[in-house]
Amino acid sequence: MRLKFIVITIFIVSTTSIFAQQEWKHVLSINDLYEHYPEVIEKMFFNFNLDYPGLEKVKVEYEKNNVVAACQNLLEYYKNGNTASYLRIKQPITTNQRESLADSILQNIFIIQGVKGQVPVKENGHRNWNYRGSNNDVEWAWLSNRHPQIDSLFLAYKRTGNPDYAQYIDLFLRDFIIASMPYPAKASSTEIWRGLEVSFRAKVWPKIFYGLINSNYLSPATQLLILSSLPDHAHYNKNFHKKTGNWLSMEISGLATVAATFPEFKKSKEWLAYSITTMVNSMKAQVYPDGVQKELTSHYHNVTLESFEELKNICERSEMPLPEYYNKTLEQMYGYSAHTMRPDGSGPLNNDSDRNNIRGLILKGAKTFNRDDWKFIATNGFSGMKPKEQPSYFYPWAGHFVSRSGFESSAHWSFFDMGPWGIGHEHSDKLHLSISAYGRDLLVDAGRFAYSGKLYKKFRNYAIGSAGHNLLLIDDKGQKPGPASVKFPIDNNKVRIEEKFDYATSNFNSFNVEGTVDHNRTLLYVRGEFWIVVDRINTSKPRKISALWHWHPSCIISADAVITKTNNKQGNLLIKPITNQSFQLNLVKGQENPVQGWYSSEYNKVEASTTSIYSTYINQDDTIAWILVPGKQTIPNLKAKVLSKNKENIKIKVTSSNKTWILNIPFYDSSGVKVIVK
Template sequence: MLQRFKKYGVQLCFLLLTLSGYAQHIPSERVIAIDDILPYLKTSVQKDLGEVSQTGLALHFRTVFASRYFYDWHETDTRFEEYKRLYPKMETYHTARAQDHLDKFDDSTFWKLPFNYKNGTPINAYGLRHLARQHKMVDIAFLYRYENKNPSYIDYYTSQLASLNNALITSSFETINDGNGVYESFRSGYRILNWLQIHNGYLGEAAYTDKNQLTTIATLLQHAAHLYKNNKEFKPGNHQTRGLSALAMLAIILNDFKDADVWYTHAMSLLEEHLKREINEDGFQFERTIHYHQSDIDNYFYVYQLAQKSNMPVSALWEDKLKSLFTTLTKVAYPDGSAPVLSDDTDTPWAEKNDISGTLTLGYLLFDDPAMGHFAKQAVQPKYLWYLSRNQLEGLKSIKATPPETKSYAFTDTGYYIMREGWKTSDKMLIISAGLDKDKPDHQHGDMLGIQAMANEHVVLPNYQVRYSLDDLELFKNSEVKNVALVDNILQGKDYTSNKGGSGFGKFKSLPEPKVLGWLSNESIDLFIGSHDGFEEKGVTYTRQVISVENDFWIVKDNFYAKEAHIYKQQWQGHYTTENGAELLRSNFSNGSGLDIYQLNKVDRVTTSGKRGKQWSTISKEGEASHSFITVLYPYSTYDTRILETDKNPSLKGWSLHNGSIKILSKGNTSIYFNISKAIIDTINIEIPEGADIMTQVNNQELTITLLSGKKVAIIVTQDGIDTNYTLQPATEVTYKIK
């Protein structure tokens, strides 16, 4: 009996030890000693390695990185030479940023406020953010190579990493609760991405010892464990997404560890939840900006790229949603391949376009889509050279490119409506913003129903990129610096507040709620009709109609209805002169093309304001309870195709203008009527008892009537004494057979 007990006791002890080994999870509150790494490896890896020295373990992980990271570290030197050849200006960029970090922070720095920069100036939360992200440590890694591999830069990196690990032991680091946590998901995830690049780049360097390498790996493991522990549930926004992206990357690269499979499954599942919830059905990232849309693409791209390389599972939904992010950029792009500025775009302050070529080059490499290839470049953006394989870089030498098939398009979930002539660089495009994210409108601007437009290779109606740290962020986020309509002194964005983190970012407590009343796009017309409630506190109801007239020009009609008189305004961005009083504004561009803004109804005045080298004009009408601006936005390619200033009723690219009490534009068999109740076309009478804006077309014994107004109306068509009654909804049409 005793012998049997001893036998089973030995087996039980072995089982407990085995279970203990499998249950041994990497701690999140401390960095494991490099001599203790081995027990955390998968059993199969431990068996393969056997009794391995520190040198042998470091060699194993160098082999792991060579096969699992974005590129094989053995080619770092040759890739750096390629980098210098392709991007000669980057040396100045990296050197300046590296020196900025070196000048500000000791190698063994503090990680909890308050403390000072090296020059004695106190560090604020914004400065700590830059330290926590370690993004300029990447520049120092570049400086290492630019300066003939000065080993002091490797020592600086390893010492600063060690200082964070020491701060972790003593709990002397900024915490998550105050909003500026060093281990907060976004900052930790950003730091991991940067440290992985640095680590891989140093792997072939003698100064980066086996101990240094294993310490970095142990530190990355602690970061992964912390991200896993503190991101169990879905939290909206890009902060968690960046952290989960980093967790998935570590799970792929460091898959030899027992916890890695659990990390990967969890990170991919929660990232899929973000894809489901935060990528709208129309393919736009929920924050409605190009900047955050592209930033999200990066988060998913890094993971997808590594998963493909290591043959790790990726669900079909995950892949489809990722592809839709790239496809969206091809639909929203301007004809010259750039993209409009949409709310908090922050890469290039005051710029009037976004560069999307780098992102779509990645999309082309992932999905081999010629429509993405239309935007792709043979040289990727500098940072992406370090995230692509040699085969992918070779593939950019012969890009398959065809223009997208998409022309006018409605992102109905996100609320962007695009009127597009085509894909030649001289073609025209206009975009209308008519959406408000219900969960997190933090990055939205005061531009509800605002428009932007490009024609003849220039942004003729611009919006401007912003930067959180600039003191005029609130101005550039709000309605004065947008192409919108306003009432009295009301701006759309209300109760602006800056965040407590000190970054300068701020948001509005409230923005107008939009309502899309109609959208129609066919061979004859592009038509958008919308409203918002931003002026209801003043007792004013507001709607905006935007009409693309045969790709010749656009008409914007702003309608205000109230019981008392107000000052009604239109804001137009750009540098304008007044060619015929307030009725005709003109902006002209470097190639001789321009934009005329022509008022069909009388207005009172135009005033001009500006900041940061940008200008805008405000057109005003006073003393009326209700008013409509009927505005022709008229791009011209050369001076002799402009609106002729001296003509009272000028021809608009073949459209004749009747500018009496009723405004009518006619060309051939097509007419556009504003505020009419009766019209006669040949032998046909059209009656609209309530009055409305309509377009009529006669073709092949058929009369087509399109309702351009924002509410449904009854229409009576009479021919030969016979009445035919219709009820039309906004942006719908009816066809009447002519007898």
């Protein structure tokens, strides 16, 4: 009997303890919050300007020490006011409609960068906000704590009117804010308090607050918790933001969002003024005069662009002027995205990038800046006005050279990297060449793989090194890092864009090898026909040269002697050396050690792909020339022959069944380039 009593007692104590631990779930009303977390309320009022128009009743009750009544008046102010009117919505009609992705979120199953994970719930009822996903990747935790899941769930609620989705958001936010207390008020890289995550939450929460303020689903306690925590988010982004790069732009756009959507905070004017000054100075520091963000990755270029545009929109709504430079640079940044877009609508996969579709981004920029030429590019010519210039583009500060045959979806497209390393997310890939044609990626950059976790350990060195790019390895070694940025643009004599051809040349001379070596690569694109690539190697000693050509995983590859080609139903390419070196050709796919023959179209995604490796030995300075021939189905039968070469240029004859091209290709400047068609 005594044993039974002990067991019952333990059960009751345990149950009571668990209930007490989970008591935060039952904090729903103003009274509940003030009873259990009075310090939250006091801190919240400390951050409010109670002299702000409309808060008179709040101030009266607060000064009487009627804190609960002051809170009631504050929430009534927001419920009935017009602050951030663009975020307020008409509540949807209540239904039982469901969406599968939203329903999985209700089970705490989140998909972050393509990786699914179910966030565990601790004994105290709080989700484990430090959970790193199924790959134990801290990036997963960081991105999850930006709260994209409730952003998605809010959209699902607007579409369906299902209260389950809004109620989950309420509990989710109450859980997170209470679990994240106290605010550390110092720079951090933890899963919860890191600058990027802080800035993203600062942009998601106002949408939730104003979008649900007139619903029955965002509890008064959660509303007050949001109002108490957002000043902490603003404080973090103002005081602990990065000093440059895309991080700075994202963090400051978060600060500006809080300032503009909650002007009732004491420091909102100060925060917005600081945001404008900092963002303008940041734009000058991290964007080249040609409009390219200095990390030189299309992905983070567009991330930064969108952060800059967020501030522009905030300032327009707040009637705060921005300097003309700001709008002009923003237009240039959109122009870069439009001009470098592949025919299928994605951006280049350069440095740390994903193969993102950017048509929508470009169309948004076309509308903002009234650019029908960008609209034409983004729609493959179905709308807008055809650009007056040739279809190829060169960005002299970034060193990015894009060749095209046209703007249609089947057009030839190539991306030649002639520029510096980049100030962040860099790859050692100067002189890399990517090619797409007839709606298919053919030659590719290997991608970025991951920033932490298992994939990082296995593939990161490959991703950022020369081995993951279409380059030359010298004695099996790649390029050294740098330089990160440049103070001057590339000379005009390094590039020519003509009606019939494009020409570009650049070099790199810092390799992880003994002695000295300079690799100069010259690209000649005969528009609508073929590419010629000329690699000039100047060396102080004999070398092993390995030329790497990485194919997209979808390509069916075959090799015959020293010719590599694809055998796809549509969209093909042939690569053939046309100088007289003796090459050993190996096709490598999915190799583990050393890592070779892999491709990552987006973060956390990996596929085996074929790399053609052409190896040869040179005893002294030498020139290697290649012809790259695209074909829609059948690859044209072109014959290429070297007519002459010296240390300054090469002359090549290319023939088809009905044409002959005589090509004079100088190595170091464009003045002597000639393309004669017979």
